[in-house]
Each structure stands twice: as structure tokens, then as C-alpha cells.
Amino acid sequence: MSKRNYQNPIERMFSRRQALKASASGFGYLAFSALANSVARTEDKKTAPHATHFPAKAKRVIFLCMNGGPSHVDLFDHKPILNSRSGQATEIGKDRGGATLLGSPFQFSQHGDAGLWFSELFPNLSNHADKLCMIHSMNTDLPNHSQAFVQMHTGSFQFVRPSLGAWTLYGLGTENTNLPGFITLNPPSDNGGARNYGSGFLPTICQGTKLGQQQIPAFYAALLGKEYDSSPPFKNIGNNKLSREQQRSQLDLIKQLNTYKLEQEVYQPEIEGAIESFELAFRMQDEVPKLLDLSNESSYTNQLYGIGSGLPTDSFGRQCLLARRMVEAGVRFVEVTAPTNWDHHFLIKEALPKSCLATDQPIAALLTDLKQAGLLEDTLVIWAGEFGRTPYGQSITGRDHNNKGYTIWMAGGGVKAGLAYGATDEFGYEAVDNPVHLHDWHATILHLLGFDHERLTYNYGGRDFRLTDVSGNVVQAIIA
Amino acid sequence: MVANTIGDRPISLIGLDDRVPHDLDGSLTRSIYLPILRDRLPDALAIFDFAEPSLVTGARDKTNVPVQALYLMNSDFVLARSSALAQSILTALAQENPNIDPSEHTEQIVVIAFQKCLGRKPDRIETKLASEYLMNEFKTVVEKANREAALARYCQALFSSAEFRNVD
Secondary structure, eight states, rough: OOOOOOSSSGGGOOOOOHIIIIIIIHHHHHHHHHHHHHHHHOOSSSSSSSOSOOOOSOOOEEEEEEHHHOOHHHHHHHOHHHTTHHHBBBBBGGGGOBBOOOOSSEEEETTTTTTEEETOOOHHHTTTTGGGGEEEEEEEEEEEEHHHHHHHHHHHSSSSOHHHHHHHHHHHHOTTSSSSSEEEEOOSSSTTTTGGGOOSSSOGGSSSSEEOSSSSSSHHHHTTTTTOOOOOOOSSSSSSSOOOHHHHHHHHHHHHHHHHHHHHHHHHHHHHHHHHHHHHHHHHHHHHHHHHOOOOOOOOHHHHHHOOTTOTHHHHHHHHHHHHHHHHHHSSSEEESSOOOOOSSOOHHHHHHHHHHHHHHHHHHHHHHHHHHTTTGGGEEEEEEEEEEEEETTTTTTTEEOSSSSSEESSSTTOOSSSEOEEETSSSSSEESSSHHHHHHHHHHHHHTTTTTTTTOOEETTTTEEETTOOOOGGGGGBB | OOOOOOOOOOOOOOTSSSSSSSSSSGGOGGGGOOOOOOOOOOOOHHHHTOOOOTOOOOOOOOOHHHHHHHHHHHHHHHHHHHHHHHHHHHHHHHOOOOTOOOGGGGGHHHHHHHHHSSSSSSOHHHHHHHHHHHHHHHOOSSHHHHHHHHHHHHHHHHHHHHHHSSSS
């Protein structure tokens, strides 16, 4: 299909496709390529704003990801029986090293008109109790980080599937064509890494754009005595060697070469994507630095979020503020991963307050800020980890992973405000009352965005795939 | 696709006195020799869909996103490799005639560049497109060093082209 000069020795290097074509497939290949080409060309424009299945409140999502599995029994799930029986042997979790109940050392109290329970570790967030919809009966399939984290994001731990953000972008499209529609701030490089923000088989423009990738995980940083940079700026957003004009003419040349090649080859979908992504990258070079520049924010805002050099809330405060700016600028799905790990297998009494200290004020500030900007009504804010923690102790002072019952909360975007939904057993081990499985949660999120989770599908490999795969029931009770 | 060794490059071994190589992103070794730290992939690999080390990957993703474009447009690694390629092209050109003026031999430059980068000769239209670009860029610069920079921009464009990125 492509014109090559075979006289020159260098030219005789066959492309692999040509070799296969010539030696094995012949006319079959020609037929296939014609079919494949027609499929490629009829794909509709991927990211223009789309209509939803039914009208819905939530137009955008901010997902506050609590990597590591925060302890629900120490934060939101008040279990007085657990406390009274602390230290006693128990049958639950015996096969996994547990056997002794560990009560919560933190004080719990009720807040807001709805009387939601909070421990003393979230003083700022508890002021927003009447905005939150807490689901105490979450449950998921696996108690391992990598699998649970990936499943939380993509619905599957076995297969590579598009992430929640990619489905959202695929369904809703984007309003701002100069920015990526799905951005993930400070994503962890472990626990599946890029798979959690990937687009799977969906159009690749639905993929999450990473900002501030954790370059050296804390463990290595401590070991090597190096700096752990938790929120570095957007790498490669500009360079000082080429002026804008030089870059523009360079991009025009790339476009010409690519377009010419597109005409030569019969089927090359990557080329169109390549052209598109270069154009978006060029526009991003101007728009992203403006978006990331927090220097013009007022001191009121900085104080609200706890932004300031040396403050424990500085890192997450910046990220939450960025999240608000991004959704304001038209980004559809922003995921922020907290710069603290909630995986408290050890010394939970000392470590958990630190994680809460780093995140409490910024989250409360984000809710206040969104409300003040009039964005909270149609922005779905999600706070979730991949699982919770066990009511029995581990290594005496810590808690192990608990996937059978844990707590997440959501706010804004059409959820009922000031609601505690579902419940775990008396210890907080297993969801018993109105259990909400991960697939049910995903179905509900899509519903809040205006989609029937069974109808938001993509045909791939001969079957219609969806985020919830073959499961999921919308939890109607939490929808306003 | 990792845009690595162009021309002759000695294969350098990672120094063993540093437990984490100083700059994986700037490493000139072939990626097959690089250590793979589970949580710390070099940008050139991570951005271009390297298989996730902590999970089994049946087939790698094939993505095409702006972050890749930004890497190709702005990263130190790609800019350095483009300069190096420009240098080696000018050296190849000067081998026949040390006093050769690159701006009068743009077509020859394009042919050498295509052969080094893409393993083939450019056809008539590609040669025309590319040498027009080069002549334009050369016109706006006077000094030799800036001419090298202009040629480096062209090499960078070749690295960024779909043909270089997608193995045929």
C-alpha cells in the first residue's frame, strides 16, 4: 500500500506488515483492511459534549482518592460494641491473622441536623455533615491493594478496562477543548499505576492526563535519603529552546508528514489520534500553566485550604484548590490522590491522625469553595479508598484490610445531603444493612451523571462492554 | 516506542554505586539494559505505554495522548537527541566536503535524515515538504550554531512523526 523504492539496499527493509501481507494473507488481508478502514472512519467525534440518557444534576466529578484504605471504624463508623469488647478474642478474620478486637481510641460525636457520626479526627469536615451522603455499607471483592485499587477505578481486577474517569468523559464529552477532559493529580505509580486512569478500549482521548506523578515513592525516598516530591509541576509543559512560532511551524511540518502518510496507508488510526494529540498539546502549553499558577489566589483562599510553605495541609490544599480551578475551567473529571497513605497496618493511633491532619482542612475548604462558587450543586464530590480497615487488630497496634464493609461519602451532584445509608455489623466488619457493592456504587455514579449504566456501552471484540460489566444496581435511596 | 540510540553510541553501563540511577530519563543505554524499578519508570517508557511492572499485562496499551506529544515537543531527552542527530547529519554531510553549506543541500540533508530515522528514502513529495521547511528555517538564521538548531528542530519533527513512533 505504501510507495517505497526497493532498488536501494536500505529500502529493501520490509515492514513487518508488508512481509505478513505478502507471504500469508494476500487477498484476505486486503478485504480485512477495507473493513477495518470503514470502521475507523465512521467513529464519531469523540469528545464533543454528548447528550445524557436522562437529565441529571452532576455535570462533573471530583474524586478524592484515599489510597491505602482508610479505617472506617476510626473515622465514620461508630461502633460502641467494638469499643466495649476491645481486647476480646473474636472469630472474625481468624484465618487472616486477626483474632483480637481493637476498639477505636478516638472520640466519636454526631454532627449537623442529620446527626452523622464523625470521629474527632475530622473536625473541619464534620462541619459539612449536612452536605454529605455517607455510605456505610460499601463492600468489594478483594482485600489486596493492587487488585482492589484497580477494581475501584475500572470495575475489574482481572482485565484491563477503561477507568471511571474515561467512562465519564466518554459519556459526557468535554467543554474545554484546550484542556484534557480527565485529569488525575498526583496519581500513585503503584497499585496498578496507569491502568487506573486508562481508557482501555475506549477512544484514547478519554485517558486521564497525569499531573504531578509521584516520582519517588516515600519508601525509596527515605531509604535513599532523597527528596520525596509529592506534587511537582506538570513536566514538559514548555521548553526554552523553541519559540512559539518555531514550534508552530515544526508542528505544521509534523502534521504534513503525518497527513501524507495517512493518505499512503490504508488503515492507520493512530495517525489521526497523533495529529489530534499534538494540536491539543500545543494549546495546553498555554492554558495549563495558567491553570496551575496559584500565585494569584487571595490570602483568604490560601488560608481556607491551608496552603502555605511548611504547613501539613499545604500539599493536599494545593491539589484541592487546583481541582476546583480545573472543574471551573471545564475539566470533566478530576481525580486527586491524597499525598498521605492510609494503609495503617501499624501504629494506627499515631499515624491516622497525621493523615487526617493533612486532608481534613483542604477537603472542607473544597466543599466550602465549591458551594460559594455555585458549583457544588452540579459537581459530584467523592471521597473513597479501595477498602476499609479491620475491627480486629494487626501487629497489636494496627488494622488489616477490610473489604467486606467500609465507608465512603459523596456530596453535591444530585446525592441526598445529610444522609447515612446502610450499615455494617456491630463490629464494623461486614456490610449487613443495604449493602452497596462496588458495582452498585459505579452504577449509581453513572446514574448521577445521567446515564443508565446498562446502556452506556462500547462495542469491543464483538461484545458491548460497560463499566459495571454484568452487575450493578443503582442505589435509588441516595439520589435526591 | 523509545526514541533511543541514533548513530553510534557506546552502550554504557549504569553505575552500581548509586542504588537508583541518577537520571533514568537521560540514560543513553538501550532500554533493555535499564533496571526496572516497579514504582519509578523513566518518563520515556512510562509515557509510551510500558507494561505496568506490578501487574500481569497480556497486551500493552496503545495510547495516543497529549502528554506524549508534550514529551516529544518539550522534554530534555528528545531535544538532546534531536541536537545529536542534527550534529551527526552535518558530520555525514561534511565528510564529502568539509566546507559544504547546508542551506544549499537541503534535499541531501532530508535524504540522510530519513535514512537514519525511518530506514528509507523519502519520496518526491516528502522531500519537497521537508526541504521547504528546512530552507525556511535556514533563511531566518545566520550563524552556524543557529543553523544546527534549525536542523535539530527538523530532526525533532521526524522523531515526533507517526511513522517513527509506530513500528510498521
